[in-house]
Amino acid sequence: MRRTVRFLLNDRQFSLEGFDPTLTLLDWLRNERRLIGTKEGCAEGDCGACTVLIGRLRDGELRYEAINACIRFLASLDACHIVTVEHLKKASGGLHPVQQAMVELHGSQCGFCTPGIVMSLTALWLGAAEAPSRERVEEALAGNLCRCTGYGPIISALDRAYEIEASSSDTLNLGRAEIARTLAGLADQEVIEISEGGRKLFAPATADQLAELTAAHPDATLVAGATDVGLWITKMLLRPATVITLGRVGELDRIEDKGDHLVIGALVSVSDARGALGALDPQIDELIRRFGSEQVRNAGTIGGNVANGSPIGDSPPVLIALGASVILRRGGERRTVPLEQFFIAYKKQDRQPGDFVEALIVPKPKPGTLFHVSKISKRFDEDISAVCAAFRLERDGAGLTTHAVLAFGGMAATPKRAAAAEAALAGRSFNAEAAEAAALALASDFKPLDDWRASARYRSTVAANLIRRFQAETATGSVHRVAGILRSDAHA
Numbered sequence: 001m002r003r004t005v006r007f008l009l010n011d012r013q014f015s016l017e018g019f020d021p022t023l024t025l026l027d028w029l030r031n032e033r034r035l036i037g038t039k040e041g042c043a044e045g046d047c048g049a050c051t052v053l054i055g056r057l058r059d060g061e062l063r064y065e066a067i068n069a070c071i072r073f074l075a076s077l078d079a080c081h082i083v084t085v086e087h088l089k090k091a092s093g094g095l096h097p098v099q100q101a102m103v104e105l106h107g108s109q110c111g112f113c114t115p116g117i118v119m120s121l122t123a124l125w126l127g128a129a130e131a132p133s134r135e136r137v138e139e140a141l142a143g144n145l146c147r148c149t150g151y152g153p154i155i156s157a158l159d160r161a162y163e164i165e166a167s168s169s170d171t172l173n174l175g176r177a178e179i180a181r182t183l184a185g186l187a188d189q190e191v192i193e194i195s196e197g198g199r200k201l202f203a204p205a206t207a208d209q210l211a212e213l214t215a216a217h218p219d220a221t222l223v224a225g226a227t228d229v230g231l232w233i234t235k236m237l238l239r240p241a242t243v244i245t246l247g248r249v250g251e252l253d254r255i256e257d258k259g260d261h262l263v264i265g266a267l268v269s270v271s272d273a274r275g276a277l278g279a280l281d282p283q284i285d286e287l288i289r290r291f292g293s294e295q296v297r298n299a300g301t302i303g304g305n306v307a308n309g310s311p312i313g314d315s316p317p318v319l320i321a322l323g324a325s326v327i328l329r330r331g332g333e334r335r336t337v338p339l340e341q342f343f344i345a346y347k348k349q350d351r352q353p354g355d356f357v358e359a360l361i362v363p364k365p366k367p368g369t370l371f372h373v374s375k376i377s378k379r380f381d382e383d384i385s386a387v388c389a390a391f392r393l394e395r396d397g398a399g400l401t402t403h404a405v406l407a408f409g410g411m412a413a414t415p416k417r418a419a420a421a422e423a424a425l426a427g428r429s430f431n432a433e434a435a436e437a438a439a440l441a442l443a444s445d446f447k448p449l450d451d452w453r454a455s456a457r458y459r460s461t462v463a464a465n466l467i468r469r470f471q472a473e474t475a476t477g478s479v480h481r482v483a484g485i486l487r488s489d490a491h492a
C-alpha cells in the first residue's frame with residue numbers, strides 16, 4: 001500500500017499524501033499551486049476553459065491528451081505528466097508558437113477562454129508533424145467555448161503555428177524520452193490509498209486488486225474518467241465516503257479484436273474506442289465524434305457510459321443494436337449479461353454491490369447487415385442526445401428481414417429496444433411500407449418523457465422519422481454526411 005500520489009506537474013515532481021480524495025485537479029492547480037492560467041468557467045466539463053494536457057504512458061509510449069481539469073480528481077493522476085498553460089512559455093521567456101499565432105491572428109479578445117483553447121491546439125500540435133485538417137481542428141475545439149472572438153482566427157492560428165516552428169522542436173516533444181523514463185519510474189503495482197477526514201480513495205493498479213477492493217468496499221463509488229462522477233462533486237456537492245478509481249488498471253484499458261467480435265475493456269476511453277467501433281460503421285464513427293468534446297472523450301470511458309446507465313447515454317443504443325454483452329466481475333466471479341438486459345429501470349442496472357464492469361463483448365455486424373445510427377440533439381457538437389437511435393437489420397437471400405433490432409435512447413427510462421416496431425419489420429422486405437408500419441408501431445413501444453431537452457411529442461415524432469430515414473437511406477444508398485454534418489439531422 002502506498003499513501004502518496006506521485007506525478008509530474010510541468011517540470012516539477014510531486015508526491016502528495018493526505019488530501020481530499022475528490023479534490024479536483026483544477027482546484028489544486030488554482031488554489032494550492034496558484035497556477036491560475038487554467039481557468040474555471042463552468043466546472044462541469046462544458047466550456048474547456050480549464051483544459052490541461054495529461055501525458056501518460058500507454059504501452060511504453062508517452063501520449064499527451066487534452067482533458068478538463070475541473071472534473072478530474074487529482075488523486076487519479078498517479079504517474080502522469082500534468083501540463084498547464086504556464087509550461088508553454090519558452091526558456092527564453094517568449095511565447096509558444098501556438099500562443100504567438102493566436103496573437104498574430106487576433107485569436108483572443110477578453111482572453112478568458114484563451115488558455116484552454118491554446119492547450120487544445122497544443123495537444124493537436126504535439127501529436128502531428130503537419131497541420132491537421134480544418135475539420136480535425138474544429139473537432140478538437142468543439143469543447144472550447146469562446147464567446148467573443150469567433151472561431152475563424154482561432155482555427156487559422158494552428159496553421160500559422162506550424163509556419164512559426166516545427167512541432168518536432170517543441171520542448172515537450174524533444175523531452176519525451178526523459179519524461180517517459182520519469183513516469184515509468186513513478187509507476188508501480190502498489191494500491192494507492194489517499195485519505196482525509198475519514199474519507200478514502202483507493203487506486204488499484206491491477207484488475208485483481210480492483211476486484212478485492214470492490215468486494216471489500218461494495219458501497220464505494222467507482223470512478224473511471226470522472227466525466228459523470230466529477231459533476232456529482234462540483235455540481236451536486238456530494239462527498240462520497242469511499243472512492244475507488246480505476247485509471248491505473250491497464251488490463252482494463254485494452255481492445256482485443258477476436259475476428260467476429262471485439263472485447264473492449266471497461267477503461268478504454270471513448271476516444272480510443274472510436275477507432276475500433278467507428279470501423280464497424282461510419283455512422284458509429286460520426287456518433288462518437290459528437291460524443292461530448294475531445295476533452296470528455298479523452299477522459300470518459302465506454303465502461304463508465306454503460307455503467308452509468310443513463311437513458312440518454314450515447315453508446316448503449318449502438319451497443320445494444322450490435323448485440324453487445326457486458327462482463328461483470330465480483331471478486332473472482334464473472335458473469336456475462338446481454339446489454340439490453342443490463343438496464344433494468346431508471347439508473348438501475350443489473351449490477352450488485354461489489355460488481356464492476358470489466359469489459360464489453362461487441363459482435364461485428366455480418367456482411368450484408370443494414371445498420372443505422374442517429375443522434376438528435378439541440379446542438380450539433382458537445383450536447384447530450386434528446387433521442388439516440390441505432391438499428392440493425394439482417395435479411396435472407398430473398399431480401400426478407402430475419403432479424404431486426406431497433407434500439408433507442410431518450411425514449412424511455414432506460415436505453416431500450418422497440419419490440420412492436422421490430423415485429424412490424426419481421427419477415428418482409430424493408431421497403432417504405434414496412435418502415436411506415438414500424439414507425440407507427442413505435443407508439444405502442446414508448447411513452448417518452450417531456451423535459452427541457454425535448455417534448456414527448458418531439459421525441460415520438462423524431463424516433464418514427466428515424467426509422468423512415470433508415471429505410472430511405474437504405475433504398476438510396478445515401479451516406480448523409482455533408483461537411484461534417486449529418487444533413488438529415490435538420491429534417492429528422
Ligand SMILES: Cc1cc2nc3c(=O)[nH]c(=O)nc-3n(C[C@H](O)[C@H](O)[C@H](O)COP(=O)(O)OP(=O)(O)OC[C@H]3O[C@@H](n4cnc5c(N)ncnc54)[C@H](O)[C@@H]3O)c2cc1C
Nearest residue numbers: 045224225226227228229292300301304305307313314357
Ligand atoms: C461536457 C460533457 C458532455 C458529455 N457528453 C456526452 C455525450 O454526448 N454522450 C454521452 O453518452 N455522455 C456524455 N457525457 C457523459 C459522460 O462523459 C459519459 O457518460 C462517459 O462515458 C462516462 O465515463 P467516465 O469514465 O467518465 O465515467 P465516470 O464518471 O467515472 O463514472 C460514471 C458511472 O459509472 C460508474 N463506473 C465507471 N466505470 C465503471 C466500471 N468499470 N464498473 C462499474 N461502474 C463503473 C461510476 O461509478 C459512475 O456511476 C458528457 C459529459 C460531460 C461532462
Ligand code: FES
Nearest residue numbers: 041042043048070
Ligand atoms: S471549467 Fe468549464 S470545462 Fe472545466
Ligand code: FES
Nearest residue numbers: 109110111146147
Ligand atoms: S476571447 Fe473572450 S471568451 Fe474567447
